[in-house]
Structures are given as structure tokens and as C-alpha cells.
Amino acid sequence: MVDIRSFRTDDAAAVSGIVGRCLREINSRDYPAEIITRMCAHFTPERIEQLAGERQMVVAVEADTVVGTVSRDGNKVFTMFVEPAMIGRGVGRRLMNHIEALAAADGHDHMETGASITAHEFYLRLGYADVRTSETEFGFNYILRKPLAARMPE
Ligand SMILES: CC(C)(COP(=O)(O)OP(=O)(O)OC[C@H]1O[C@@H](n2cnc3c(N)ncnc32)[C@H](O)[C@@H]1OP(=O)(O)O)[C@@H](O)C(=O)NCCC(=O)NCCS
Numbered sequence: 751m752v753d754i755r756s757f758r759t760d761d762a763a764a765v766s767g768i769v770g771r772c773l774r775e776i777n778s779r780d781y782p783a784e785i786i787t788r789m790c791a792h793f794t795p796e797r798i799e800q801l802a803g804e805r806q807m808v809v810a811v812e813a814d815t816v817v818g819t820v821s822r823d824g825n826k827v828f829t830m831f832v833e834p835a836m837i838g839r840g841v842g843r844r845l846m847n848h849i850e851a852l853a854a855a856d857g858h859d860h861m862e863t864g865a866s867i868t869a870h871e872f873y874l875r876l877g878y879a880d881v882r883t884s885e886t887e888f889g890f891n892y893i894l895r896k897p898l899a900a901r902m903p904e
Contacts (some may be wrong), residue, residue, distance in 0.1 A: 752810050752811065752812045752813065752818075752839075752840075752841055752844060753810070753811050753812075754808055754809070754810055754811075754844055754848045755808065755809060755811060755843060755894065756806075756807070756808055756809075757807035757808060757809050757819070757821075758804075759799060761809055761819075762795040762798045762799040762802070763779065763795045763817050764809075764815070764816040765795075765807075765809065765816060765819045765829075765831075766785070766793055766794055766795040766798050767833050767835050768816065768817070768818065768819060768831050768832070769789075769790075769793040769803055769819075769829065769832065770790050770793065770900075771834050772831045772832070772833075772834060773786050773787060773789050773790050774790065775834045776834055776837070776868055777789075777823060777866055777868045779868065780866065780867040781866070781867070781868075781888075781889050782870045782889075783853070784902065785888055785889045786813060788887070788888070789888050792830075792888075798829075801821065801828070801829065802821070805820060805821040805822060805823045805862070806822050806823070806827070807819060807820075807821035808820060808821070808845065808848055808849060808851070810832070810841045810844060810845055812890060816833075817833045817836045817841060818831065818832040818833060818836065818841040818842065818845055819831055819845070819865055820842075820845040820846065820848075820849055821849075822849045822852065822853060823860060823899070824853065824856070825853045825856075825858035825861050825862055826860060826861075826862050826863070827846070827862065827863035827864075828853045828864075829848065830842065830845065830846070830863070830869065832845075835847075838859050842872060843876060846876055849861075850896070850898055852887075853898060854898040854899065856870045858898055858899055859897065860895050860897050860898055861878075861892070861895065861896045862881075862891070862893065862894070862895050863878060863894050863895075863897055864884065864886070864891045864893055865878075865891060865892045865893075866889075867890060867892075869898060870892050870894075873892075873896075874894075876894060876896065878894035878896040879894060879895060879896065880893075880894055881893045881894060881895050897901045
């Protein structure tokens with residue numbers, strides 16, 4: 751059973767590990783090696799801990815093991831990653847439902863995300879719609895939005 755809870759400082763190494771494995775095993779299909787290497791170097795445990803201090807970061811946990819993460823700054827979505835072996839089992843949807851509900855409870859009327867090429871179809875499936883595209887230090891991204899209805903976090 752997968753639970754969603756707030757990030758704790760001692761999750762930093764596990765979250766960094768998930769991000770690194772996703773980048774090398776999944777996102778590397780859509781992005782050049784140079785970008786993957788740069789992103790892996792960026793998302794160290796120290797950087798994850800710093801980001802968790804600047805944003806609201808949550809983790810998905812199965813039997814005490816962190817299997818996914820996402821964070822938000824207001825209504826903006828960041829660092830959405832699911833352990834490669836757990837992909838396709840609804841963890842990403844659970845994490846997104848959770849932070850969307852938190853943003854809605856704060857009064858936001860829409861959510862916005864910057865999606866990798868890899869995650870674009872996932873966000874479309876969750877009801878997000880394309881707004882524009884962007885080029886970042888981490889390569890090509892889609893910017894998508896989804897209207898939020900008022901609801902409580904799970
Ligand atoms: C993108 C990602 C977070 C999705 O997480 P996940 O746990 O596999 O997603 P879920 O199982 O909750 O899928 C939710 C829905 O999206 C669909 N979906 C997910 N990935 C999809 C894809 N690549 N193409 C088409 N549909 C997809 C699922 O079929 C599911 O649909 P359903 O609930 O109607 O059956 C995960 O694949 C991942 O971590 N990828 C690598 C890292 C990455 O790109 N992160 C995003 C950075 S912007």
C-alpha cells in the first residue's frame with residue numbers, strides 16, 4: 751500500500767536516488783546525455799533538502815521505502831518523479847491529486863506544470879492542457895495548466 755506524506759530531511763538521499771534513476775533509465779530516452787548528466791549532478795541530496803525548504807515537497811512511501819515525490823510552490827508543480835520499477839501503478843496520479851488538493855485548499859483556481867517530453871502524456875491524461883513550450887537549462891519542456899475545483903487533500 752502506498753501512502754503520501756510530507757518530505758522529511760532523512761528522505762533526501764532516497765529522493766535524490768529516485769530522481770537519478772528516472773533521469774538515467776527513463777528520461778534519457780527523450781533527452782541528450784549532456785542534459786541528463788547535468789540534471790543528475792543538480793539533484794544531489796543536499797539540493798533536494800534545499801528545495802524542500804523552499805517548496806512544499808511530498809513523498810509516496812510503500813513499506814517505509816520512498817517510491818515517488820513531487821513538490822509545489824503555490825500552484826506550480828516541480829520535481830515529479832516515480833521510482834522506475836513503480837511506474838504505471840498510479841503513484842504519480844496519487845501524488846498529483848495530493849498537491850492539487852493542497853493548492854485548491856489554498857485558494858488557487860488552476861495548477862501549472864513544466865513537463866518533460868517524457869511526462870507530457872501523463873499530464874494530458876490527468877486533465878492538463880498545453881499552454882506553451884519552453885527551453886530551459888534542462889532542455890525542452892511543455893507548460894500545461896489544469897483548472898482546480900475546491901477539495902480537501904487526501
Ligand atoms: C511521469 C511519471 C511521474 C508518471 O508516474 P506514474 O506513477 O507512472 O503515473 P500513473 O501510473 O499514476 O499514471 C496516471 C495515468 O497517466 C497515464 N500515463 C502515465 N505515463 C504515461 C505515458 N508515458 N504515456 C501515456 N499515458 C501515461 C497512465 O496510463 C495513467 O492513466 P489511467 O490512470 O487513466 O490509467 C513517471 O512515469 C516518471 O517518474 N517518469 C520519469 C520522470 C519524469 O519524466 N518526471 C516528470 C518530470 S516533468
